[in-house]
Structures are given as structure tokens and as C-alpha cells.
Amino acid sequence: MQLTKDKNILIVGLGLLGGSYAMALSRQGFHVDAITRRQETVDYALSRGWIRAGDAKVNAELIGNADIIVFTLYPTVLLDWIAENGHLIKEGTIVTDVTGVKGHVTDQIQAALPEGVEYIGAHPMAGREVLGIENSDDSIFHGANYLVVPTEKNTEDAIALCEDLGWRLGFARVSRLSVQEHDRMIAFLSQLTHCIAVTLMCCSDEPNMEKYTGDSFRDLTRIARINDGMWSELFMCNREELLNQMDVFAKTFDQFRDALAQGDVQTMRSMMRHSTEQRAKFDKPKR
């Protein structure tokens, strides 16, 4: 199934990411409606032409009209929303999301939705360290990765539609991962890196360091400006995998420390060469 322009897309939650979705899709002529908490956010999106209609309340008509619903909410808010309002979604609607963990939410969402409504998980690997619709910017999707996370309950039609949404948003790569693969991968690639950045900023309160620093410290701590409510929730939802990855990191860090303590230059250099070689794969694809 392809994302066609006769479909009604409803976005629930117009934050940075929901706003960027609305921006990208409306610019291509798709029908986008939105439900979000604050009326001024609705007005902002309406005034820019990013949505056709919006409401700061749960609006049964907007929900019932939707062919595709994209939830851009925190994990717990998403689960509560579906528990309360899921019955308003019409049969045949495809539901997707942007949630950063999948194990914790996938079964619960699938169980809570009415018969005939299909949930297909997605995770756009893009964001900014600022919040809110006024910081929305669909260029964050360019060069970035979009992950589709199907389960055995999904139809090939819904998976294809979700993949098409990723391409339409402007992502450079769209991949499929199982729930378990996704959560292990994200624990390493995203959650661990946030733990490291926060740790670095909590190591020292020595004054004036900003006058002495180079770009490496700035790069490693860009994401240390962190939404504590959302990230602590994401960490708790993926606790076991994240603890595993933190332990692998701590052990490898300790190996490097031992090499330095023992003056074992060969081991340090061999880790550095391995690192250099591996890192070459991670350059952002050119558009």
C-alpha cells in the first residue's frame, strides 16, 4: 500500500517531531489534521498551512475520519491516550508512532486498539536538542534513518505504507527491524550515548571550562541538553537492554584505561585503528 493524497493523515501531538511531520507532508499536498494539547499550537500549525484542521481537545470527528494516525507522544502519554480514546478510531485505520522504545509499548498498543485497526511501529532517527512546534524543521529528516518495526501481527500492506511514509518524509534510508533488534540497537546507538553525554556534564563543575574547550567536548555533549522527563521514561522502558549496553561500554572503557595505565601503547593504538576503520562507515549519506 502506498501513501496517496486521498488519505486523511491525523497527527496526535504537535511537538518538534509532530510539527516537522506536518510540515513535510503538507508541503507535498497531503491532507494533514492534528490533535494536540494547546490551542496555540493548533493555531500555529493552521497559520502556516501545515494542517487542514486541528483541535486541542479529543475530537471524535477528526479521529473517525483518519485513514492513518501518527502518534508523536511520550510512551506513557501514548498508552494512556489509546486506552481512553482508541475506541474512536475507525476500522481499517493504520496507526503508527515515533516512540523510541518498542518492546514496552508494542504489545500494549496492539492489545488496546479496536479490532480491525492495525498498529505498525516506527522510529524516525532524527531530532533536535530543542522542543516545540516553533523549532520544527523537516530538514532534520534529510540524510537520516527511519526504522520500521513490524511484528508477526502486521500485514505487508501496513508495513509498506509505513515505509512509504518514511520515504515521503525525506529520510535517506528506511530499514526494518524486529522489536528485539530495535531495542538492543537503540540502547547502544542512542540511549547509551545520552548517558555518556549526561555523565560528562556531571563530572566537573570547574568554572571557565568553556573558554578552554575544543570541539570534541562540544560534540560529545551536544545531546547533554536533554529533556529529562522524556529520556528518563525511555530509559526506564528499555532498562535491561540499556544496562547491558552500559556494562559493555564500561568494560571496554576499562580495557582502554588498563592499557594506558600499563603503558601498553600497542593495545591503545590497535583500538584506535579499529575505531578509525569502523567509524568510516558512519558518515551521513549524501542526498
Place this chain on the structure above:
Amino acid sequence: MQLTKDKNILIVGLGLLGGSYAMALSRQGFHVDAITRRQETVDYALSRGWIRAGDAKVNAELIGNADIIVFTLYPTVLLDWIAENGHLIKEGTIVTDVTGVKGHVTDQIQAALPEGVEYIGAHPMAGREVLGIENSDDSIFHGANYLVVPTEKNTEDAIALCEDLGWRLGFARVSRLSVQEHDRMIAFLSQLTHCIAVTLMCCSDEPNMEKYTGDSFRDLTRIARINDGMWSELFMCNREELLNQMDVFAKTFDQFRDALAQGDVQTMRSMMRHSTEQRAKFDKPKR
């Protein structure tokens, strides 16, 4: 003392950094000469007008003519060069460098130079993850920090000249630090971050991760593409301070891990809020 255009500046070592120095200074009309290992590097710099004269051999005339010498060499190569050729430097010449550690080299350089030649340490906090004069780019200095590291043996005249060099190169901030302050600060801000980046790239060889990653992992590992010869040398020259900083990091990381393991969301959130607040200071100054 100010850096005036009647002065002869000699750069020893035209790599990425030496080349960028030559580029920045020659563009402003300063007299720049160079000694570097390979003739093709000399030719490259001559063809671009970055130097007035250059030699791939130790050239007594160029050295004897210099009022200011900037060494842009690895620590061990720098110490060897001065031991062999220091006697060719004329009285009154000011010698500076770009070495990333100071404790290990400062006393040795000061002791090895002839009477009447003054060494004033400097550390430009700018670089790229690529090597060589062909990657030189003086815009790396814009918005960046320049550290001057005097000892009690330095004259105010030489310190002022070295600071002026930092401003002329285009740095946004020029600061003075003692040798001990410098090496502690650099262990934390620069060396530790490189250890973390290398560790991250050595944690997992799982294939296809580049298809799933977001920008946070890319940012934290940009510097994982590392010159193993130079960095292992810098680490060994600052071993005690770096081990201290690695231990502080590991301990703080462990505190975060414990909070997660115990489901202590308040501690995690409080570390994240502290992190967010501290990070705000580190944004690059606008020009």
C-alpha cells in the same frame, strides 16, 4: 610585544595545523617561511602563496632569520628537533608550539634552547579529523579557543606576543593557563572525550548499524577517526592526569547506571537537569 609585519615567522611542520597557520598569517601579509619533511608540501605551500620560502631540509639560514618560530610537530619529534637543531636559533627569537600536553615538554624545551631564546607554550583548541596540508583550513580557528601556557621563566613581552598570535590567527578567545591547569583541563575536555569515542567504536562490530543510527552516535564518534600515533603519544605524555579523569568519569557513569538499575528516576532526572544547565555554557561564541 605585538606581532608586527616586519617579523619573520618560521613554521616547522606543515601538516593540517601548520598549513592552516601559514594560510591565516600569509593572507594578512605576514612573512611566513617553513621547514617541513617533504618537498611536495613545501611546493604546495609555495604555490598557494602561504609561505615566502621553504625547505624540506633543516635550513640554517631560514632558522637564523626567524624572529618567531612555531613548532607544529608531535611531542617527541619536537623534542628531538630542538635537541639537534636548537643551536641554530638566534638570540632574541621567541619559540612557540601547538603541543597538546605541556607538563611533559615545557621544562625539556626550555632547558634545550640556547641562552636568550624564549619558549612560550601555546595550544590552539582546533583541529579536524583529517590530516595533511591539503586539508588545511584557517576557518577552524573561528569561534575556537587558544590557550597560552606561560611559566615563571616567561617575560610579559613573549606572553603578549603569543596572545597576539592567537588573535591574529582568528581565534574567538585567548586564555592563560598554568602548565598544571592546562594538562588537567585537557585531560578532561579533550583526551577523555577521545578515549570515550574510541571505546564506543570498539564496543560492537554488529553489522549495518550505520543504517539505524541517529546523529547522537555520529556526534559522539566523530573524533573516533583518530591519528593513533599522535594520540597515543599525547596520552602517554599526560598519563596520570588522564587516568584521574577517566576514573572520575567511570565513577559518575556508574552512579547513573546504579540509578537506572534501581529505578531511581529522580536521581536520573536531576543529573539530566544539571547536565542541561551546564551544557548551556558551552555553545560556541558567535563571531
